[in-house]
Amino acid sequence: MDGAQSPVKGETLTFGHTIKPGAFIGLSLKNGLLNIITLTLYRFWGKTEVRRRVWSHITLNNEPFEYTGKGGELFRGFLIALLVLGVPYLALILAIQFVSPMFTLLMLPLYIAIIVLIGAAIFMTYRYMASRTVWRGVRFQLQGSASKFGWSYLGYTLLVMITLGWYAPAMSMRIAEKLWGGMSYGDQKLRWERSRKEGLYGPFALAWVAGMAGYGVLIAAIMPAVMNSMQSGTEPGATLFVKIYGYALLYTLFLVVATAPYHAAVMRTIAGSIRLGDAKFGIDIKAAPLIGLTLTNVLIMLLTLGFLTPVVMARTAKFMISRLSSAGEAPLADALQASRGPKTGEGLADAFDVSPF
Structure with missing residues (x-):
């Protein structure tokens, strides 16, 4: 009909940031001192404040993200993880020492359980952080089962061990597919369509040979x-x-340099495999800049004894976001609100130190 307008398919996605790592020095010193005073218990609130500040300086179409997590949620998650892991482990050790050495036979099942729990911790961390990440008032969410992810993680880990590491690239892609393929903005699901523009086994082979x-x-x-x-x-x-x-x-330091081409290829492949509506993503990461970021971050951590960890996080976020791009349109305006997600934070991830941020 005359004057009829075609429906809007979506909007293009433009990422930006206003991150200034130097502005995180004061927060770093504050968190470091409070961690010392509280015997590291303040780290849950400190980590939350770092995320809140970093998120607020990242924009999509000139609108900032918001992080709504709370330190108390992380602390409660830690207490639960302490009960799940600490009590059984302590009981087993006491049984070996004071009851019978035969209880050492339970160490193998314990190690297997730990690998499963590490996998579950990774999934739960992404799920929690997604549920506490808000844009335009709409939350992200990650659907799926932490236990199923944990058992899959165990299987992948065993395959990596059996193949002397050669299954690692496949493991990286399968983990990324389960995480990003289950992610959504509100009710708008992200899709995983494996990008095969570049192979991973070429740079992995170089890293493997160099490492050995x-x-x-x-x-x-x-x-x-x-x-x-x-x-x-x-x-x-x-x-x-x-x-x-x-x-x-x-x-x-040699490993950092030798494995950088592979890690850069993994990040490019993961970003290039994510879809939202008709939007495709990409990240322009090369080995040399990644080496520079990694080495300077390590140097900062060593020279400051970890006090400037928030600065390192801010530098890393700035590095990633400044290289992230998108082509095509995504139906962001159609997104409906997602559920709030878990009530506690990534306690298991804190116990195993596997938190991505």
Whole structure:
């Protein structure tokens, strides 16, 4: 009909940020001092404040995100995780020491359970952070089962071990598919369509070979000093430990450089596989800038004994968002509100130190 307007399919997505890492120095010092005073218990509230500030400086179509999580939620999650993990583990150790060494047979099932719980912790962390991330008043959400994800994580981990690491790229993609494929903005689901513009096994092979070769060099460098100490019959001195840790540090720095092309390829592939409506995503990450970010972040952490962790988080978020792009349109205006999500935070992730942010 004359004058009729075609329905609006959606809107293009433009990401931006106003993150200034230097502005997080004061917050870093505050969190560090309060963590010392409270014997690290303040970390739940400190982490929440860092996320709230970072989220507020990230924009989509010039509108900021909002983080609505609370420190108390993280603390309650930690207490629950302490009961789930700490009590059974302590009971098993006491049983081995005071009842019977036969209880050591339960260590293998315990290790298997820990791997499953690590997987569940990863899923629960993403689910919690999604439910506390708001844009235009609408929450994100992650649907799925933490237990099923945990068992899948166990299977992937075993395959990585059996294949001496060669299943790792496939594991990364399968985990990303379960996480991002189950994510939605309100009721608008994200889709996972695996991007195959670049292979992962080429850069992974280079990283694997370099890592093995570097490890051989590390052992060859350390063993003479260790053997001399053993043959002399004297207690290991400070010089030996300095050598060991010095060589280990060099090996770690070598690994950062050797694995950067692979990690950059993984991030590009994950971003390129996510869809929302007709919108496709991409991230322009190359190995050299990633190496620079990683090494400077490590240096900041070492020189400040971890006090400037919020600065490192802000630098990382700025690095990622400034390289994130989208093409196509997404039906953001059609999104309906999602449920609030879990009542507690990522306690298991805090216990295993696997939180992504």
